[in-house]
Amino acid sequence: MKFNQILISSAVILAALTTEAVAQQKHFEIDNQKNKYRNVAQIESVADFETFTGKTNEISGTIAFDPKTRKGAGKIVVDPATIDTAIPLRNEHRKSAGWLDTAKYPQIVFEVEKVQPLKNEEYKVTGKFTLHGVTRKISTNVKVQYHGADVSTKGNGFEGDVIRLTAKFNILLSDYGITVPSAVAGKVAKDVTISLSSYAVSK
Amino acid sequence: MSKSGKVPKLIPWIGWTLLVVGFGGFVIARVIQSDYESRAVLTQRVQVDKAGAALFGDGNTPIGSPQQMIIDDPKAVIKGTGAASDPRQVDDGYLQAHNIYPLQLKTVRYMSGLAMEGLVGCQCLGLLLVLLVRAKQRKEYRQENAAN
Numbered sequence: 001m002k003f004n005q006i007l008i009s010s011a012v013i014l015a016a017l018t019t020e021a022v023a024q025q026k027h028f029e030i031d032n033q034k035n036k037y038r039n040v041a042q043i044e045s046v047a048d049f050e051t052f053t054g055k056t057n058e059i060s061g062t063i064a065f066d067p068k069t070r071k072g073a074g075k076i077v078v079d080p081a082t083i084d085t086a087i088p089l090r091n092e093h094r095k096s097a098g099w100l101d102t103a104k105y106p107q108i109v110f111e112v113e114k115v116q117p118l119k120n121e122e123y124k125v126t127g128k129f130t131l132h133g134v135t136r137k138i139s140t141n142v143k144v145q146y147h148g149a150d151v152s153t154k155g156n157g158f159e160g161d162v163i164r165l166t167a168k169f170n171i172l173l174s175d176y177g178i179t180v181p182s183a184v185a186g187k188v189a190k191d192v193t194i195s196l197s198s199y200a201v202s203k
Numbered sequence: 204m205s206k207s208g209k210v211p212k213l214i215p216w217i218g219w220t221l222l223v224v225g226f227g228g229f230v231i232a233r234v235i236q237s238d239y240e241s242r243a244v245l246t247q248r249v250q251v252d253k254a255g256a257a258l259f260g261d262g263n264t265p266i267g268s269p270q271q272m273i274i275d276d277p278k279a280v281i282k283g284t285g286a287a288s289d290p291r292q293v294d295d296g297y298l299q300a301h302n303i304y305p306l307q308l309k310t311v312r313y314m315s316g317l318a319m320e321g322l323v324g325c326q327c328l329g330l331l332l333v334l335l336v337r338a339k340q341r342k343e344y345r346q347e348n349a350a351n
Contacts (some may be wrong), residue, residue: 012334038223038249044267050310053248053267086304156254186313197264201255 025064028200039198041078047191054083067146071116078108105133134176140169161202168195215336221329229322236315243308246272246284248295266295271308
């Protein structure tokens, strides 16, 4: 009986602590309206002929983050149809069925599953990355910078606390069902670097 | 070879043309490549981000990785010497606004490399034709002398 009481008390305390930890996490939203052009998601291909970068400002998502406990969660969505490589014909090719097939797969998604604080503002983030309809688990280092709401945040157009997320990781296109035709092998790399730099504002 | 067994006059002419064009083209391609190499600077395209600088002390989001690029418009340059430790920062927004697609040195090298390979091929083919014609002519000359 006594043991049961201790067990129940422990569970209640644990639940209370967990609730408090969750409650302390602030909710941030990637600002894809007012500060849209400050956000950028990129895909870089380094091939023999050239290195090209496709980029877009069409990023959305929500992040839960507590700068004190350094815990967090979140989901980030990028619109692949808007990725611009600076060459219109290449943009069209990239959107086509042989490549990203943006009509069929209109979102690139990264969903956070686990956040492990490293030193300073660095975190090891593990999550599900979905590209071209294929979801794979990846781990990457993410820099999360936090700035509480004040005159400087307001002066820079942010209504609330601000976090800036910076991340970079490599993927193999074939892992996501995208095959680089041998005819363009010198122009497009088989592995590409995905990077993100984005601001989110507390809600 | 003609029906008479003699070398048509066009063949040595083609050989010499291939040799000269191949050599001249190779020199021109090498000079052009050298010119681009002298103008290429290690460059980092950036998206200017004043908020990043104001709030977090580090502004300007890198666009892609640093590359040896040829960008002749000085207005696009923000800062940087172009050294490995200090790549020249170029405003990507400015490049886009002015429809400047920066030329990469590796693209120049790739293209000139292909051109030079083709031109060396031309030279080899030209040399082969010239030598074959010479050998044929020498043989004909020896046969004529023997007959006389």
